[in-house]
Amino acid sequence: MxxxxxxxxxxxxxxxxxxxxxxxxxxxxxxxxxxxxxxxxxxxxxxxxxxxxxxxxxxxxxxxxxxxxxxxxxxxxxxxxxxxxxxxxxxxxxxxxxxxxxYEAKNGSLKEHLSNPNLTWTQRLKICVGVARALSYLHYDEGRGYGVIHLNINSSTILLDENWEPKLSGFKVSIKQSLNRMDRVILSEPIGTIGYVDPEIEKSKGVTYKSDIYGFGVVLFEILCGRRAYIRNDANRLLAPLVMRHYENETLHDIVHPDLRNQISRGALRRYSKTAYSCLKEDTMQRPNMVTVIDELEKALEKALKFELRLEYFVRPSLLFFFFFMSITSHHFNLFI
CATH class of the missing domain: 3.30.200.20 (Phosphorylase Kinase; domain 1)
Incomplete structure (x- = not known):
C-alpha cells in the first residue's frame, strides 16, 4: 500500500x-x-x-x-x-x-424519505434527475479516460443535502473500466445490496454498466411507490418483481404512494414508469443507457412542473373564494347575533 x-x-x-x-x-x-x-x-x-x-x-x-x-x-x-x-x-x-x-447528508439518505408525505413528486423527480446525471458522468465522462461502474446504487447511498439535492456516495466496490469496454462483462460475484442486485450477474457471471441501470431502476420505483426495495418479513419482500408484475398488468397505480397519486398526471406517470421498467429488463441489451434515461426523466419533470402550475392555478383561487365566503358568512352571522 x-x-x-x-x-x-x-x-x-x-x-x-x-x-x-x-x-x-x-x-x-x-x-x-x-x-x-x-x-x-x-x-x-x-x-x-x-x-x-x-x-x-x-x-x-x-x-x-x-x-x-x-x-x-x-x-x-x-x-x-x-x-x-x-x-x-x-x-x-x-x-x-x-x-x-x-458533510452532504443534512437531510439524511433517500431511504429515510421514501414514504415522506412532504417530499413532493416534483422534488422526487429532481432527485432522480440528479442521480441520473451522476451516473451518466460515471459511465461516460471522457475527461478521466475511463468509466466507473458503481455497483451499489440504492436509496441508502443517495444522500440529500439541505436543498434536497442528491449526492451519490458508496464507491467501496466500484470498478474502473475503459470507456470503449463499458459494455463488456467483467467477471464478478454478485455485488451490491439485497433488492438492487442485477439478477443477470448470476447468469453472465459478471457485471457491466447495465448493472447500475438495474439498481437505478429499482430506486426509481422506490421513489414512486414510497417503499424500500427489500422488506424482510413482507409477502412481497422484493419490490422489483412486484412493480414489474403491476406494470405488465397495467395496475401500477394501485401501488403508487398514496400521497403522490394526486400530484402525478397520467402522462408523467406513463413516461416515468416506462423508463423505470425498461431499466429492469431481463435482457441487458434492452436496458437504456443513462443518456436516454436523463432525457426521459427531464421530460417527466417538465410535465410535473406544468401539472403543478395548473393545480396552483385552479386550487388557489378556489381556496381564496372559500376563505372569502367564510369571512362574509361569519361577518353576517356575527351581525345576526
Missing part, C-alpha cells in the same frame, strides 16, 4: 485532527452505521477554513475492508461532480482507516 499512500499523499489527514473534529468519535456524532463501520459528523480545520465533514471509520474488530477503503479513496480522488460526494481526505495511521468527505 506504500505506492497507494504516495499517490494520495496530498489527501492524508493526521489522526489527531480527525479525533478532534469528531470529538473523539463521540456517540452523539454517529450519523450512520454500515457493514464497514460507523460514520461520524464533525468539523475539521482545513486550509484555514472550518468545514463540516463525514468520517467513515473502518471497524477494526472485524478486520477487512482494506480493499474497499482504497477503492473509495481512489474513486473519490478522481471524481468531481455536483451530484457526487466530495472527498476531503483520509487517515491511515495507528491501525485506523478513515475516509473523510464533506
Amino acid at each position: 506504500t505506492t497507494a499512500i504516495a499517490k494520495f499523499a496530498h489527501l492524508q489527514i493526521p489522526l489527531e485532527d480527525v479525533v478532534k473534529a469528531t470529538n473523539n468519535f463521540a456517540d452523539d456524532n454517529i450519523i450512520g452505521r454500515g457493514g464497514l463501520g460507523h460514520v461520524y459528523k464533525g468539523q475539521l480545520q482545513r486550509s484555514g477554513e472550518m468545514i463540516k465533514i463525514s468520517a467513515l471509520r473502518l471497524d477494526r474488530k472485524h478486520g477487512g475492508g482494506v480493499v474497499e477503503f482504497w477503492t473509495e479513496v481512489s474513486m473519490l480522488s478522481d471524481l468531481k461532480h455536483p451530484n457526487i460526494v466530495s472527498i476531503v481526505g483520509f487517515c491511515d495511521e495507528q491501525h485506523e482507516k478513515i475516509i473523510v468527505t464533506t
